[in-house]
Amino acid sequence: MPVYLDHAATTPLSAPALAALTTELSRSGNPSSLHGSGRRARRVVEDSRETIARAAGAHPSEVIFTSGGTEADNLAVKGLFWARRDVDPRRLRILCSAVEHHAVQDTVEWLERHEGAEVTWLPVTDEGIVRMDVLERELAAAADEIALVTVMWANNEVGALQPIADIAAAAACHGIPVHSDAVQAFGSVPVSFADSGLATMAISGHKIGGPVGVGALLVGRAVKLTPVQHGGGQERDIRSGTLDAAGIAAFAAAADDVVTNLSVESARISGLRDQLISGVERVVPEAVLRGPRTQRLPGNAHFTFPGCEGDSLLFLLDVAGVESSTGSACTAGVPRPSHVLLAMGLTETEARGAQRFSLGHTSTPEDVDTLVAALPDAYERARKAGMSGHASSIQTAGTGFSS
Structure with a gap:
């Protein structure tokens, strides 16, 4: 699963x-x-x-x-x-x-x-x-x-x-x-x-x-x-x-x-979120957490990953068995940066490296561990693919995946 x-x-x-x-x-x-x-x-x-x-x-x-x-x-x-x-x-x-x-x-x-x-x-x-x-x-x-x-x-x-x-x-x-x-x-x-x-x-x-x-x-x-x-x-x-x-x-x-069950579940999910954030920051120090650290939803962890296309990272994580989101819109096959990130002052290049990890009632500590284990390799391959603007570029990173 x-x-x-x-x-x-x-x-x-x-x-x-x-x-x-x-x-x-x-x-x-x-x-x-x-x-x-x-x-x-x-x-x-x-x-x-x-x-x-x-x-x-x-x-x-x-x-x-x-x-x-x-x-x-x-x-x-x-x-x-x-x-x-x-x-x-x-x-x-x-x-x-x-x-x-x-x-x-x-x-x-x-x-x-x-x-x-x-x-x-x-x-x-x-x-x-x-x-x-x-x-x-x-x-x-x-x-x-x-x-x-x-x-x-x-x-x-x-x-x-x-x-x-x-x-x-x-x-x-x-x-x-x-x-x-x-x-x-x-x-x-x-x-x-x-x-x-x-x-x-x-x-x-x-x-x-x-x-x-x-x-x-x-x-x-x-x-x-x-x-x-x-x-x-x-x-x-x-x-x-x-x-x-x-x-x-x-x-x-x-x-x-x-x-x-809101208070108990919110505390549980917040704990998983904090575990996820610290894990991501440990294995990919270049990753930048976006949004406030405290005044945020319990299940939300949103990062930008420099030097890679968010869609590329998404598909590479998907191949590794982790399902996430970029939060960006894609029109006619052309990736577009998130209007939210642009409004927050990010450049288009920074915004295109977005990845959102969101937790919920089925999430477990093992889910977080799986993401943290899969992320370094996926990020490195996504960086090699570069900011090409097409998910098919993942092939150049050696995955064999095509869109």
Whole structure:
């Protein structure tokens, strides 16, 4: 079995989630139907809503089910922008951190291209944390023109935790709603929607041991959103569509399990992360840890490796039985540096050597040992392959692997 160190991308189903999913998949019933099967499915959905609300520190009525984090982010950012602009046409500005996941970044850019949004990209420190001084200056300068602020709770690449409560409080002084993509944070660190001061918050099932294809947007009870899709009026008429009772039940089971065990599991995974970081730094002294050392997700360890292409190192580790991630986007076969690392001040050459190792509920000390043992040879071969820009260059390092 390969060593799986890409839990930030998706994590295996937890046992409670698998049990809930298989139970509900054997049943039928549309939660909007009025007959017995429909009412039974509705009870499953509403019980799950209450469970997820408890796990996320929210009221059940604030939980709007979606197909995942991407849909939740789209619904929040577009819905807030349209609703605020409709009330006051001057509100065209969006303040967005420069290190957002593409689910938010691409949505904001689409609004800029097609809906007249005016975007201010909030800079970050060299550790990937939003600069509060810039945010506060922008809020003070043009509060009556700002539709919303959007800043992720935890960065998906370098694991940096953002000061969400401070950001929401600063915006609240000007009556401006804040959205946060909490997909990476929920289930990894304590998250409370009620205490955060946020208007909306996105979470996802498959990041916490639930199935792919289900998530939620938490929406404050007084918050107005313009729907992105229309139909049967489900979910407070914010998100129409037949609800996936089985997926929702599994999502709730995963959420309850992960939050119940959060403190113990977070300490365990943090220990593995620290073991991984020290091991990598010992066997590859040239490697540079990116993101903050303390204000980061428990399971995240992100490095740049000088002189090699991240994709080359990924494939070489894969051949050695270790699965990781680069965190970079690849378009039409051309590797591109991470926008997150560039925003943190890295050069394109530095950013192209990125590798993210992310731990989760199935991770063990032996997984870390396997990575540390495999890394020196993989790194040396990746360096020999050089910054060619093509994974096929691994052949020149003697692996025989071709893309």
